Amino acid sequence: MSLAIDVHGLVKRYGTRTVVDGFSLALEQGRICGFLGPNGSGKTTTLRMICGLLTPDSGGGTCLGHDLVRDREAIKRLTGYMTQRFGLYEDLTIRENLEFVGRVYGLDRLGERVDQSLERLGLTTRQGQLAGSLSGGWKQRLALAACVLHGPRLLLLDEPTAGVDPKARRAFWDEIHAYAADGITVLVSTHYMDEAERCHEIAYIAYGELMARGTAEDIIRQSGLSALVASGTGADRLASKLRYTPGVTAAAAFGTTLHVCGPDRAALERAVAPWRGDPAIVWRDAEPTLEDIFIHLMGRARDNAPGA
Numbered sequence: 577m578s579l580a581i582d583v584h585g586l587v588k589r590y591g592t593r594t595v596v597d598g599f600s601l602a603l604e605q606g607r608i609c610g611f612l613g614p615n616g617s618g619k620t621t622t623l624r625m626i627c628g629l630l631t632p633d634s635g636g637g638t639c640l641g642h643d644l645v646r647d648r649e650a651i652k653r654l655t656g657y658m659t660q661r662f663g664l665y666e667d668l669t670i671r672e673n674l675e676f677v678g679r680v681y682g683l684d685r686l687g688e689r690v691d692q693s694l695e696r697l698g699l700t701t702r703q704g705q706l707a708g709s710l711s712g713g714w715k716q717r718l719a720l721a722a723c724v725l726h727g728p729r730l731l732l733l734d735e736p737t738a739g740v741d742p743k744a745r746r747a748f749w750d751e752i753h754a755y756a757a758d759g760i761t762v763l764v765s766t767h768y769m770d771e772a773e774r775c776h777e778i779a780y781i782a783y784g785e786l787m788a789r790g791t792a793e794d795i796i797r798q799s800g801l802s803a804l805v806a807s808g809t810g811a812d813r814l815a816s817k818l819r820y821t822p823g824v825t826a827a828a829a830f831g832t833t834l835h836v837c838g839p840d841r842a843a844l845e846r847a848v849a850p851w852r853g854d855p856a857i858v859w860r861d862a863e864p865t866l867e868d869i870f871i872h873l874m875g876r877a878r879d880n881a882p883g884a
């Protein structure tokens with residue numbers, strides 16, 4: 577299987593700040609890779625380097641077989657990039673928006689392509705409606721359709737479902753999977769854990785550095801974190817007591833249960849020991865969640881950051 581993205585050692589600096597620091601990624605065609613990391617960790621900057629909009633200060637590689645630095649125009653033609661604030665024209669109709677994007681790309685058979693796109697979206701009967709009248713979820717699906725109108729082989733989606741309701745996010749993700757089934761590769765940034773779980777694989781970046789990479793199962797297995805769940809009277813209230821206890825990476829209440837995790841099993845046991853004997857609380861071993869792991873990695877990255 578050939579690689580859609582094969583980049584190594586990407587560095588981007590703004591002034592004296594290194595915002596992407598030696599980023600490498602190999603991604604096979606047709607895969608969906610979730611790109612996660614705290615705010616300001618360099619995801620957008622990395623996406624822009626991969627699609628040829630920004631030149632890395634060092635590092636390089638290929639995107640869809642084209643050199644990242646020398647063949648930027650070819651990469652741009654083969655890539656669909658959905659920015660965080662995708663600019664649909666709210667005072668144009670759904671159809672006019674797609675036609676406008678098609679003209680910008682100078683596409684042939686424009687009417688046919690727009691018809692197909694509308695049909696795929698299920699918006700044929702609403703094509704004359706103003707884009708501004710669509711719900712947030714539909715706007716994002718229309719934005720995605722506009723991104724793929726020119727037939728890209730790679731989609732770079734920057735937080736495409738931020739603020740979109742769960743049903744619409746699910747529909748958006750069904751669409752992403754349908755494109756991947758057609759052989760399109762997708763790199764999608766998100767802060768939602770349920771979306772991370774819908775990806776074939778995940779890349780987690782913090783403070784410009786790649787911290788974890790693989791399938792959700794790989795990342796959970798390799799995390800080395802231990803987790804416990806407590807249920808029973810008052811279990812959820814232990815979260816605030818345990819959160820800052822040595823040995824605990826994260827402690828959070830989920831409804832009436834408590835979820836607590838840490839990198840060292842013995843230290844975690846010591847932290848919860850005062851409540852282990854409470855007959856009202858039942859403890860059980862659990863798998864760490866992706867959220868546990870990302871919070872842990874964020875703390876580790878911050879500890880390693882210069883001047884931390």
Ligand SMILES: Nc1ncnc2c1ncn2[C@@H]1O[C@H](COP(=O)(O)OP(=O)(O)OP(=O)(O)O)[C@@H](O)[C@H]1O
Pocket residue numbers: 590595613614615616617618619620621622
């Ligand atoms: N043109 C620029 N000039 C200076 N600093 C910049 C520029 N673009 C981005 N940055 C900084 O680089 C860092 C990384 O930003 P980037 O937008 O890539 O992060 P991100 O992971 O996409 O964040 P978010 O999850 O909030 O969207 C941030 O601290 C940002 O302020």
